[in-house]
Amino acid sequence: MDFGLSEEQEMLKTSARDFLQKECPKKLVKQLDESDEGYSPELWRKMAELGWMGLPFPEKYGGGGGSFLDLVVLLETMGYNIVPGPFFSTVVLGGMVILAGGSEEQKKRLLSEVASGKLILGLALTEPDAKYEAASIKTTAALRDGKYIINGTKLFVLDANVADYLLCVAKTKSTSKPENGLTIFLVNSKAPGIKCTLLETLARDKQCEVVFENVAVPKENILGGLNRGWQIIQDILQKAIVAKCAEMVGGAQAALDMAVAYAKERVQFNRPIGSFQAIQHYCANMVSDVDGSRFVTYKAAWKVSEGLSATIDVAVAKAWTGAAYSRVTLLAHQIFGAVGFTMDHDLHLYYRRAKAGEIIFGDGAFQRTIVARELGL
Amino acid sequence: MDFRFSEEEEVFRQEVRQWLKEVVPPRWYDIDAGLWEETEESWALLREFQRKLGQKGWLAPAYPREYGGSDMSHVKRLILAEELYYHQAPVGVEMEISINWVGGAISLFGTEQQKKKYLTEVAKGESCFCLGYSEPNSGSDLASIQTRAVEDGDSWVINGQKIWCSYAHYANYCWLGARTDPNVPKHKGISMFVINMKIPGITVRPLINILNRHSFNEVFFDDVRVPKDALIGEKNRGWYQLAMALDFERSLIGTAAANQRLIEELIQYVKEAKNSGNSLGDDPLIKDELAELVVENDVLRMMCYRIAWMYSKGLHPSYESSMSLLFSSELLRHTANVGMRVLGHYGELAQDSKDTVFKGRAMRTYLGCISIGVGGGTNEIQRNIVAMRGLGLPRQQ
Numbered sequence: 157m158d159f160g161l162s163e164e165q166e167m168l169k170t171s172a173r174d175f176l177q178k179e180c181p182k183k184l185v186k187q188l189d190e191s192d193e194g195y196s197p198e199l200w201r202k203m204a205e206l207g208w209m210g211l212p213f214p215e216k217y218g219g220g221g222g223s224f225l226d227l228v229v230l231l232e233t234m235g236y237n238i239v240p241g242p243f244f245s246t247v248v249l250g251g252m253v254i255l256a257g258g259s260e261e262q263k264k265r266l267l268s269e270v271a272s273g274k275l276i277l278g279l280a281l282t283e284p285d286a287k288y289e290a291a292s293i294k295t296t297a298a299l300r301d302g303k304y305i306i307n308g309t310k311l312f313v314l315d316a317n318v319a320d321y322l323l324c325v326a327k328t329k330s331t332s333k334p335e336n337g338l339t340i341f342l343v344n345s346k347a348p349g350i351k352c353t354l355l356e357t358l359a360r361d362k363q364c365e366v367v368f369e370n371v372a373v374p375k376e377n378i379l380g381g382l383n384r385g386w387q388i389i390q391d392i393l394q395k396a397i398v399a400k401c402a403e404m405v406g407g408a409q410a411a412l413d414m415a416v417a418y419a420k421e422r423v424q425f426n427r428p429i430g431s432f433q434a435i436q437h438y439c440a441n442m443v444s445d446v447d448g449s450r451f452v453t454y455k456a457a458w459k460v461s462e463g464l465s466a467t468i469d470v471a472v473a474k475a476w477t478g479a480a481y482s483r484v485t486l487l488a489h490q491i492f493g494a495v496g497f498t499m500d501h502d503l504h505l506y507y508r509r510a511k512a513g514e515i516i517f518g519d520g521a522f523q524r525t526i527v528a529r530e531l532g533l
Numbered sequence: 534m535d536f537r538f539s540e541e542e543e544v545f546r547q548e549v550r551q552w553l554k555e556v557v558p559p560r561w562y563d564i565d566a567g568l569w570e571e572t573e574e575s576w577a578l579l580r581e582f583q584r585k586l587g588q589k590g591w592l593a594p595a596y597p598r599e600y601g602g603s604d605m606s607h608v609k610r611l612i613l614a615e616e617l618y619y620h621q622a623p624v625g626v627e628m629e630i631s632i633n634w635v636g637g638a639i640s641l642f643g644t645e646q647q648k649k650k651y652l653t654e655v656a657k658g659e660s661c662f663c664l665g666y667s668e669p670n671s672g673s674d675l676a677s678i679q680t681r682a683v684e685d686g687d688s689w690v691i692n693g694q695k696i697w698c699s700y701a702h703y704a705n706y707c708w709l710g711a712r713t714d715p716n717v718p719k720h721k722g723i724s725m726f727v728i729n730m731k732i733p734g735i736t737v738r739p740l741i742n743i744l745n746r747h748s749f750n751e752v753f754f755d756d757v758r759v760p761k762d763a764l765i766g767e768k769n770r771g772w773y774q775l776a777m778a779l780d781f782e783r784s785l786i787g788t789a790a791a792n793q794r795l796i797e798e799l800i801q802y803v804k805e806a807k808n809s810g811n812s813l814g815d816d817p818l819i820k821d822e823l824a825e826l827v828v829e830n831d832v833l834r835m836m837c838y839r840i841a842w843m844y845s846k847g848l849h850p851s852y853e854s855s856m857s858l859l860f861s862s863e864l865l866r867h868t869a870n871v872g873m874r875v876l877g878h879y880g881e882l883a884q885d886s887k888d889t890v891f892k893g894r895a896m897r898t899y900l901g902c903i904s905i906g907v908g909g910g911t912n913e914i915q916r917n918i919v920a921m922r923g924l925g926l927p928r929q930q
Contacts, residue, residue, distance in 0.1 A: 157608055158535040159842045165534075225534055416924050431927040436920030437913070443923060444856050451835035455536050472831045475824075524824035525817075531800055531827065533820045 159451065165229045172230055175206065176237035182502045188240035189505070192354060193318055194362040195241030203239075204273025209247055213255060218268030224395065224461040228402040228454075235406030238505055242276045242315035242362075248399045249314070249392065250277025253323050257340060257380025257388040266321075266342075278319035278345070280310040280366055281389065288393065288518050290335035290386050295368060297326035297341060302375065304328075304341060306349075306368040316364035317354050319345045324368065329383050340385040342377040343368075359512035394470050397517045398460050401453040401473045404481040404513045408449060411481075411506045412442045415488040429491070438487045445480035452476055468530040475523035478514035485510045536838075538608065545609055549591075549616040556585055557622050565884065565892050568625055568901050569699075569748040575623075576703060582623035584658035593632045593656035596640070600648060601656030607845035611838065614787035619794050626908075627700045631655040631662045635708040638725065642766030642774050651706070651727060663701040665709035665728070665752060666775070668694060673914050675710075676719045676772055680754065682711035682726060689726065689764065691734075691757040697908075701737050701750040704730050714769050723771035726763045734758070743900050786841060788861040789834035792868060795898065796826045799872055802891050813875060822871045829864050836860055852923025855915040862906030869898040 161169065179199055188194055203209065212227040213219025227248070234243065251270045254263060254277075269275035285292045295308025306326050316322060322343045329337030345352070349371040355363045380388045416439055419430030429435050456473040459466035485507040489496045496503045514520070538546070558578060566575035586592040587601065594610050596602025605613070617624045632655055639651050654660035671678045680693025691711060701707065707728040714722035728735070734757035739747045766774045800823055803813045813819055836857040840850045872895035873880040884893030906912045920926045 157538065157838060157842055157845075159839050160846075161534065416926065419926060427930055428927050430920075431929050433913070433917065433929055436926050436929070437916040439924050439926060440856075440859070440916035440919035443852075443919060444860055447839075447853075447856065448832040448836060448860065451839055452832050454534055455831075455835060458534050458536050468827075469831075472828045475828045476832055521821060524821050524828065527824035527827050528820040531824070532804065533800065533814050533823060 159454070161229060165226060168226060169229050169233050171206075172208075172233040173237065175202075176233065176239060180237055180239050182238070182505065185238050185240055185505060186499075189360040192362075194315070194360075195318060199239075200241060201273055203243070204271070207271075208243070209251075209273050210267070210271025212247065213251060213267045213271060217255075217263050218271040220271075224398075225457055228399060228457040228461075231399050231402040232406040232409075232450075235403030235509075236410045238407070238410075238509070240361075242278070242318055244396075244399070244403070245279060245315040245319065246270055246275070246277045248396050249279035250319075250321070250323055252392045252395055253279065253340060253379060253388060254342075256391055257385070262342070262379065275321065276315065276319045278313055278316040278322045278364075280313045280316065280322045280324040280343075282310065282312045284309060284311050286312060288522075290338060293325055293327055293334065293338055295324065295326045297324075297328050297339060297373070299375075303372045304375065304378075306341065306343065306371040306373060308368050310366040310368070312355075313364045313366050315362050316345065316352050316366045317362050321345060322350075322366065323379065325385055325389060335386040337383050338385040338389070339382050340379040340388060341373045342379055343371060343373050347371050347373070357512070359508040361509075361512060393517060394466065395460055397470050397474045398453065398457045400513055400517060401449070401477040402457065404477050404510065405446065405450045405453050407506050407509055407513070408442075408446045408477075408481045408484040411485045411488040411503065411510075412439070412446050414503060415439065415442065415491045419491055435491060438491060442484045442487050445484050449473075449477040449480045468527055471523040471526040471530070474517065475520040475527065478510075478523075479520050481510040482514050538612065542608055542612055546612050546616060549613055550620070552589070553616060553620050553622055557582060557620070561623050562621070565894075567894070567897055569742050569904060570744055570746050570897065570901070571625075571700075571748060572746070579623040579625065579627075580658065580661075580703075583628060586624075587656055587658035590656075592628070592658050593636060593652070596632075596636070596652055596656050600640075600652035602652075607841045611786055611841040615790035618787035618791040621791075621794060627661050627663075627703075630664055630699070630708075631660070634664070635662045635706075635727075638708075638774055638777060639727075639765055641777060642725075644762070647727070647762065647765060654705075660705040661700065661703065662706045662708045662727075663698045663704035663730070663750075663752075665695040665698060665707040665711075667697045669696055673911055675775075676723065678710055678712060678723065680709070680711045681715070682709075682713050682724060684713075684761075685758075687761055688758045689761065691726070691728065691754040691759065693754050695752045695754075697740070697749050698737075698752045699749045699908075701730065701752050702739065702747070706730060707735075707752065710771055710775055713771075717769070720772040722769055723775070724768050725765045725771040725774050726759065727765055728754075728757065728759055728763060732757065732759070743903060744897065786837045786857075788857075788865075789830060789837045792830050792833065792861065792864055795865075795868055795872075795894070796823070796830055798891070798894070799823065799826075799868070799875065803875055806890070819875055822874070826864070826868055826871055829860075829867065833857065833860050833864055852919045855910075855918040856923070858909070859906075859912050859915045859919070862902070862912060865898070865902040865905050869895070869902045873899050 207220045210219035211222040215221040254266050283292055297304040297306045322345050324341045324343050328339040331337045349369045351367040353365045357363050419435050420428055422429045452473045456469040459469050561578050564575045583592055590603030593602045594605035636652055636655050668678050682689045682691050709726045709728050712722050713724040734755045736753040738751045740749050742748050806813045840853055843850045876895045879890045880895035882889040
């Protein structure tokens with residue numbers, strides 16, 4: 157049993173933290189949050205040069221040959237600092253789907269471009285019912301004259317506004333088991349018939365509505381085989397959930413660190429507020445949430461990384477970490493008082509992302525239905 | 534990062550499991566005495582079982598072999614604790630007190646002679662300790678204790694009153710905190726003693742706990758004369774030794790396994806129980822609450838594992854132990870309340886009542902869970918420790 161990071165992982169964490177403190181200050185985060193693009197091409201290029209975009213992909217596809225755990229370590233650090241941009245969509249969602257389902261040719265071409273920072277991807281999965289279930293996919297792709305014609309509306313698609321390609325999950329067969337009739341298509345985001353509208357969101361992340369109207373896609377753009385998309389999506393969602401948890405653990409740690417530092421320096425009644433028991437107990441609750449989240453997340457990450465069955469572990473990690481991150485940021489707000497209730501302050505960046513993280517890929521209640529099902533309830 | 538147990542560790546788990554099957558008497562499970570519910574009969578079974586554990590070197594597995602332990606690795610100790618608690622073997626708080634809290638302190642601060650005697654006795658299950666910490670006016674403010682120990686020739690003379698002393702009516706020794714210098718700040722005038730409970734001047738009076746059982750006591754010391762070597766460690770350094778011993782107290786590494794069993798049994802009950810023809814397990818709210826318990830217990834398990842891992846790395850957990858104790862106390866209370874909710878009126882039925890279900894565990898846990906979160910330092914004290922020791926927040930003034 158080993159709860160520690162490897163030497164390389166510690167180095168990755170330290171160097172990533174140093175890099176982000178310098179290159180991604182909160183001023184930039186706020187600028188990007190307020191912009192329509194939501195990312196900085198310059199920062200994106202530098203991250204690519206550091207090898208972050210290719211970290212989890214094999215070297216033969218231009219990647220860094222890292223493990224999923226390495227990616228988790230990086231994401232925790234990115235969550236700590238907050239890095240706006242399509243990293244999650246491109247590497248975790250898009251890149252992982254291509255790695256899992258792509259042909260050799262697709263992997264060579266697309267992953268090397270992801271790794272070099274040339275390609276931005278988005279996963280067009282959820283639809284207006286906002287669920288992560290096969291039965292929720294109503295978007296269709298029908299074969300006509302050797303091409304698939306996609307019609308439907310995708311909602312809450314992260315980073316579609318800047319993506320070069322969208323990975324669109326569409327229904328290709330009507331069957332009583334919807335999971336057996338779904339296919340993933342690689343769609344050029346500039347293709348005729350695609351209309352992308354940026355939504356205004358809590359976390360000011362770049363979620364979009366993407367309408368597909370008679371969008372023609374060549375057969376070669378199928379990823380992972382006809383009607384075989386859902387299994388890939390399921391596998392990738394597992395990884396994505398753990399990856400999101402890692403990001404949330406980092407964010408929660410940051411909110412805790414900010415609050416503790418403030419509690420030590422803010423003086424009221426002639427003493428630091430951190431010497432008041434009420435504040436101390438808030439902080440104790442926060443550290444318990446942060447530590448608890450970190451270790452259930454690490455365990456799930458390790459299981460996923462080892463290819464072990466992890467359904468329950470992943471659901472547990474998401475159920476706990478999502479809610480814990482929200483609790484931690486709320487208590488941090490209580491400690492900061494009025495100053496935290498301003499746009500100038502940094503804490504709202506975390507408070508917003510906590511709730512977004514709790515919701516994406518299914519909230520606690522949804523994850524607990526998975527836990528209950530796994531328990532045979 | 535690696536959350537696997539080694540092959541050798543898995544073999545060890547099977548060995549423990551098999552041994553428990555052979556050694557725990559069926560009568561123990563019939564009585565089903567939970568925490569703070571000991572009877573004369575269950576106590577006898579418990580002590581007998583612990584002597585057998587002692588013979589295996591498993592009662593105090595962390596101790597060196599020369600003191601009756603087996604120099605067991607931290608991870609194996611975790612496994613042993615998990616199996617003992619998961620299988621509801623006859624182990625409990627008195628074992629934690631004697632082996633980990635008191636034994637832990639004696640092994641750090643005792644003389645060779647003291648270690649040889651007390652560690653060996655507890656490791657073999659021959660003796661057990663009660664704690665002489667709290668007094669009527671010293672609860673969370675433990676350093677304010679007034680019980681006095683005065684040097685008189687080649688003896689110490691003890692006078693005072695202790696309270697909430699669990700199992701003092703069975704214990705061979707009391708691990709006593711007493712004031713040895715009243716003229717210095719309160720933390721600097723306390724010393725620790727081992728007092729033989731069978732000597733003149735000691736009176737033990739029962740206190741009946743919330744479960745209507747006799748588990749703790751008041752203990753009175755009237756001119757109790759003990760030899761000089763009853764003092765453990767340095768005179769007037771007792772507070773610091775006691776704080777260290779409390780760290781051991783707070784570890785309680787097997788709690789996740791105990792909770793796990795309780796939650797699994799509740800889930801099993803829900804799966805089987807029919808309420809007006811419908812299975813309780815069809816209720817989405819009940820499913821959600823049970824799943825939530827499972828989630829929380831997984832968090833607790835990782836906290837416990839992390840403590841074992843820290844020890845194995847030579848690190849000394851401090852706030853981590855308080856954190857896991859806090860977490861487990863709240864989880865147990867949560868579990869008890871879910872149990873009561875799920876069982877409804879049936880949850881109100883006592884163990885021996887007509888029509889009782891689930892061995893009356895729901896109401897027993899509902900009552901018993903209060904103690905976790907109070908004993909060994911209240912949750913508020915634990916949070917203070919996490920905040921001040923773990924996060925470096927300034928002292929409360």
